[in-house]
Amino acid sequence: MSNTGYSKLIDSNQEAGVFRVARQSFTDMGVFQTERDEIFNRCWLYLGHTSELPKKGSFVTRPVGGRNLIFNRDAAGVVNAFLNSCPHRGATVCREIKGSAKNFTCSYHGWVFGADGKMRDLPGVESYVEGFTKSGCADLVKVPKLAMYRDFWFVCFDPDAVSLVEYLAGATEYLDLIADQSEAGMEIVSGTQEYAIRANWKLLVENSFDGYHALSTHATYFDYLKNMNGVLSQGNVIGFAKDLGNGHAVVEYTAPWGRPVANWVPAWGEERKAEIDASYQRLVDRHGEERANRIAKHSRNLLIFPSMLIIDVMSLTVRTFYPKAPDYNEVTAWSMGPSEEQGWLRKNRLHSFLEFLGPGGFATPDDVEMLEQCQRGYSNAREAAWNDISRGMKKDEPATVDEHQIRVFWRRWHELLQQARQDADPVTVR
Ligand code: FES
Ligand code: FE
Numbered sequence: 001m002s003n004t005g006y007s008k009l010i011d012s013n014q015e016a017g018v019f020r021v022a023r024q025s026f027t028d029m030g031v032f033q034t035e036r037d038e039i040f041n042r043c044w045l046y047l048g049h050t051s052e053l054p055k056k057g058s059f060v061t062r063p064v065g066g067r068n069l070i071f072n073r074d075a076a077g078v079v080n081a082f083l084n085s086c087p088h089r090g091a092t093v094c095r096e097i098k099g100s101a102k103n104f105t106c107s108y109h110g111w112v113f114g115a116d117g118k119m120r121d122l123p124g125v126e127s128y129v130e131g132f133t134k135s136g137c138a139d140l141v142k143v144p145k146l147a148m149y150r151d152f153w154f155v156c157f158d159p160d161a162v163s164l165v166e167y168l169a170g171a172t173e174y175l176d177l178i179a180d181q182s183e184a185g186m187e188i189v190s191g192t193q194e195y196a197i198r199a200n201w202k203l204l205v206e207n208s209f210d211g212y213h214a215l216s217t218h219a220t221y222f223d224y225l226k227n228m229n230g231v232l233s234q235g236n237v238i239g240f241a242k243d244l245g246n247g248h249a250v251v252e253y254t255a256p257w258g259r260p261v262a263n264w265v266p267a268w269g270e271e272r273k274a275e276i277d278a279s280y281q282r283l284v285d286r287h288g289e290e291r292a293n294r295i296a297k298h299s300r301n302l303l304i305f306p307s308m309l310i311i312d313v314m315s316l317t318v319r320t321f322y323p324k325a326p327d328y329n330e331v332t333a334w335s336m337g338p339s340e341e342q343g344w345l346r347k348n349r350l351h352s353f354l355e356f357l358g359p360g361g362f363a364t365p366d367d368v369e370m371l372e373q374c375q376r377g378y379s380n381a382r383e384a385a386w387n388d389i390s391r392g393m394k395k396d397e398p399a400t401v402d403e404h405q406i407r408v409f410w411r412r413w414h415e416l417l418q419q420a421r422q423d424a425d426p427v428t429v430r
Contacts, residue, residue, distance in 0.1 A: 006034070006417040010410060011386065017393040019407050023381035026200035026374075031417070032326040038416045039306050040065045042158040044167045046308040046320050047071055047081055050151035051187035051339065057100040057115055062332070064155060066322060069143065070094050071153065074115035075102065081143040081155050082117050093140065104140070113140050150179035151186065169245030174302045178310060180287060181261045181295055182338030188318070189350065193333040195359040199371035201307060201323040204331065205409055207367050208309040208319065209251050209301035211239075211400035212391060217370055221362035225257060239298075241398045241405040247305030247412025249405035255299040257314040260337065260345040260352075262296035272344070279345075303405070305412055315352035327375050333357065 009031070011020040025031055045065045052060050052071070059072035061084055068084040070093070086093050091108040094101070103120055104113045112121035117140035119133045132138060145156035147164035152175055154164050165172065179186055197204060207213065215222055239253025258265035262283055264276035283292035302310040309319040321331040335353040337346065356363045377384070389410065392402025 006031070006414070006420065009417070010414045012407075012411075014393070017390060019389045019393055019403075019410075020386040021389055021410055023378045023385055023387060026202065027326050027378050027381060029326060032323065034417055034420050035323070035413075036066065038420050039413070040157075040322065042156070042161060042416070043306055044145075044147075044154040044156045044161065044164055045306075046304065046318070047146070047153045047155045049153065049186070049188045049318075049334075049336070050079070050148065051185065052098070053079060055100070057102055058098075059094065059096075059101055059115070060098040061094050061096065063322065063330075064320075065157060067143075067157070068092060069155070070104070070140070072101075072115055074117075076116065078116065079146070079148070079153065080115075080117060081146045081153070082140040083143065085141070086111060087138055087141060111138065117142060150175050167246060168304065169248060170242075171244045171246075171248040171250075171302065171304050174244070174250055174300060174310070177295055177300065178312060178316070178336070180291070181283075181316075182340060183282070183286065184338065184340045186336050187339040189335040189337055189346070189353075191335065191350075193331075193353075193359055195331050195364075195368075196324075197329045197331060197368050197371055198327055199329060199368075199375035200326055201321055201329040202409075202413070203371040203374055204321055204329055204367075205303060205307065205309075206389075206406050207371060208311065209249070209303055209405050210403075211237075211241075211251055211253070212403065213367075213370070214401075217366050218363050220366075221356065224362070237400065239400040241392075241400055241402060243404070243408045244302075247409055248303055249408035250300055250302045251400040251405055252294075252298055252300045253400045255297055255313070257299075258348070259296060259299070259314060260341065260349045261316075262292075268348075275345075303409060305409065311357060313352075314356060315349045317353060317357045319357075 009022040009025050047064055048060060048071045053073040056073055056075050056077055059070055061068065061070050070082040070084045073079050084092055084094055086106040086108065088106065088109055088111050091106055093104050093106045102115055110123045114120045119138040122133055122138060125133060143155045144159040145161055147154055149164055149168060149172060237253050237256055239251060241251045243249055255263050258268055262276055262280035264273050280292060280296055283296055287295065300312045307321050311317040311319060316336045317333050318336055319331060319333040321329050323329045335350060337349050355361050358364060389403045389406050392398040392404050395402060398404035
């Protein structure tokens with residue numbers, strides 16, 4: 001499909017209050033390849049969190065944007081992101097998921113790299129030209145751009161990209177609301193959820209901050225919550241949707257559930273109330289009443305374009321994903337909490353991480369089923385060609401159950417596709 005073809009993938013008419021997305025956007029191989037070139041190869045993508053590298057030598061390996069990366073802290077304490085491919089013949093250098101290492105040794109021919117990526121030892125070095133190991137060609141390759149905001153580390157494969165802070169735009173305010181939940185710093189709690197969905201990645205973007213589907217798709221869970229807390233109905237969740245710039249968007253709303261950061265609910269029992277109230281008071285002392293209330297008693301589903309979601313509900317889930325095919329999306333999710341949190345509160349957080357958004361929880365299996373049903377529906381795309389994303393189109397103050405935040409994503413997606421370079425890299429990651 002050409003750039004001209006891409007222009008027809010969105011049908012937006014503000015006057016008429018109609019916004020539609022062509023279903024071809026979820027199935028077309030040309031669209032998928034252009035997404036990889038223009039979105040995943042050019043946008044900043046979430047890599048990991050400072051807390052995952054607690055000491056010198058700490059490392060994790062993970063796929064990001066179709067590459068395998070090493071995210072580590074070297075002997076000088078510097079955080080790095082390397083392509084996990086040996087500069088010799090390309091073998092995966094580090095095959096562990098996480099750990100601590102002063103050096104990385106490639107198993108194939110035994111090249112050894114320091115934690116700073118520099119060549120340390122090369123078997124048979126005398127057979128190479130003088131200065132070979134010093135030239136840099138035998139070092140691990142760094143990701144073109146690596147930067148951090150409030151302990152969230154991002155990479156970008158486009159050396160000409162704007163700075164991370166410029167890219168994040170209004171999303172920084174929402175990362176602040178996460179980071180400010182803790183006195184000592186937030187941390188990724190050990191344990192990772194990994195699963196795949198037989199549906200297009202953009203369906204999970206939509207779903208991850210779609211307030212409209214909650215009470216129908218997750219009826220069972222919300223009935224349970226209503227019985228537990230006696231407070232929930234669509235009418236008493238007050239909130240809004242907001243465009244944060246560069247395709248990032250958020251829904252923010254009063255939390256109808258308990259939040260370990262400091263939102264007590266009766267289901268937790270009177271005996272827990274004093275502990276939660278004390279946590280809340282500490283937030284007030286640090287940030288003032290208004291901000292403490294926003295941090296503790298509100299929830300947020302934040303999209304950092306294109307595929308990072310921070311779902312700050314009854315616990316805090318960081319979710320990223322990357323498509324393997326137009327109809328196949330691989331998802332990774334982590335739980336995050338204040339590093340000083342312990343005991344019952346930490347247990348409660350982890351329980352919620354599993355109970356609602358976990359792949360075996362109350363919500364995610366229902367969501368996965370819905371997304372896969374949508375993808376199946378697109379086999380009819382020739383005749384039934386459009387998805388409707390019009391809800392709340394004419395409202396000045398869209399609610400969380402409207403689709404404003406989803407349109408923000410689609411508009412940016414569309415913009416980037418239409419900017420597709422005719423001279424795209426001859427070598428692209430497929
Ligand atoms: Fe790594 Fe040869 S491929 S040492
Ligand atoms: Fe859902």
